[in-house]
Amino acid sequence: MKLHHYIESGIIESYALGLATMSEIEELQHMRKLYPELNTEIRMVERRLEMVALTEGVMLPVRLKDRIFQRIDWEQQDRNTEKGNPSLTFINIESKNRDYITVHKWWKLFFIMTFIVSKVCLFAAIYFYLKYQQSKEKKTPHVEQHIPVK
Amino acid sequence: MQDTAVHIDDDILTERLIAGDPGAREFIYDHYGPALFNIILQVTADNEKAENVLIQLFVYIFSDCIAYRESGDITLFGWMMRLSRQMALKYTGAEVPGENGLMLKNRSLLLRFTMGLPEGMQTIFRLCYYKGLSKEAVARMLGLHTDEVVCQLKEVMIAFRKFLNS
Numbered sequence: 001m002k003l004h005h006y007i008e009s010g011i012i013e014s015y016a017l018g019l020a021t022m023s024e025i026e027e028l029q030h031m032r033k034l035y036p037e038l039n040t041e042i043r044m045v046e047r048r049l050e051m052v053a054l055t056e057g058v059m060l061p062v063r064l065k066d067r068i069f070q071r072i073d074w075e076q077q078d079r080n081t082e083k084g085n086p087s088l089t090f091i092n093i094e095s096k097n098r099d100y101i102t103v104h105k106w107w108k109l110f111f112i113m114t115f116i117v118s119k120v121c122l123f124a125a126i127y128f129y130l131k132y133q134q135s136k137e138k139k140t141p142h143v144e145q146h147i148p149v150k
Numbered sequence: 151m152q153d154t155a156v157h158i159d160d161d162i163l164t165e166r167l168i169a170g171d172p173g174a175r176e177f178i179y180d181h182y183g184p185a186l187f188n189i190i191l192q193v194t195a196d197n198e199k200a201e202n203v204l205i206q207l208f209v210y211i212f213s214d215c216i217a218y219r220e221s222g223d224i225t226l227f228g229w230m231m232r233l234s235r236q237m238a239l240k241y242t243g244a245e246v247p248g249e250n251g252l253m254l255k256n257r258s259l260l261l262r263f264t265m266g267l268p269e270g271m272q273t274i275f276r277l278c279y280y281k282g283l284s285k286e287a288v289a290r291m292l293g294l295h296t297d298e299v300v301c302q303l304k305e306v307m308i309a310f311r312k313f314l315n316s
Binding site for chain 2: 008009010016021039042043045048052054059061076
């Protein structure tokens with residue numbers, strides 16, 4: 001009798017339409033545990049609403065389906081990437097007939113190092129050349145002193 | 151418009167959705183999409199807004215269908231129906247309650263029921279269902295006591311039960 005009164009109060013319809021408050025929903029869940037037959041009643045109301053809603057459906061714009069399924073695909077790809085299982089494949093769309101080449105970024109460092117080492121070598125060569133010249137100049141007058149005067 | 155005789159078990163459908171079955175997604179979209187779009191349209195009263203809500207709705211349904219299982223809701227459609235209204239209300243935000251042409255043109259069961267209600271009850275139901283206002287907010291707006299709104303809404307729900315059974 002209590003259950004009948006509860007059902008007739010319109011609580012199921014209120015719940016089905018999303019108008020029930022949190023306390024009403026909690027009460028309904030509690031009643032569902034006490035009276036499992038309440039689930040059948042809820043199912044019947046929701047099925048009735050479903051049948052009516054299906055007959056009153058509004059034609060969907062064709063483009064919507066593509067937009068939704070495209071979004072789902074993107075989200076799926078994002079999730080796969082986050083999981084470290086990327087399903088993306090890198091495609092090089094640059095033409096092969098061009099004046100530039102693509103190299104690894106480490107080559108940049110290698111070229112800088114080579115440039116610096118070559119400069120160091122150049123300065124070292126100049127330095128030692130000048131040193132050699134200086135020492136050669138110092139030796140030359142000493143030799144001249146030993147030249148016999150006629 | 152839709153074939154109402156076809157009904158796939160909700161548990162099987164949910165299982166396939168959780169598994170990411172494209173066929174199940176397509177079925178859900180084709181079978182329930184128009185019905186859910188109508189529910190959203192009644193709340194947003196704007197085609198563009200309704201389309202955006204529908205996209206959000208299906209993305210949520212397809213990617214978080216496990217939420218249906220965890221919610222303890224009985225039917226999949228019931229869960230989707232409440233979700234579509236909630237999302238539509240969230241999307242429209244705190245727009246000024248009012249009448250609109252689209253709603254008047256829409257002759258769905260719920261609107262037919264609403265039109266048949268006495269004026270006071272009709273206003274309360276409109277504000278609660280189509281505008282998503284709480285009973286307290288409706289009471290403040292109409293200068294009534296909250297208990298009065300609760301009582302009238304209860305009467306509306308009893309009337310809706312009879313309307314649905316008739």
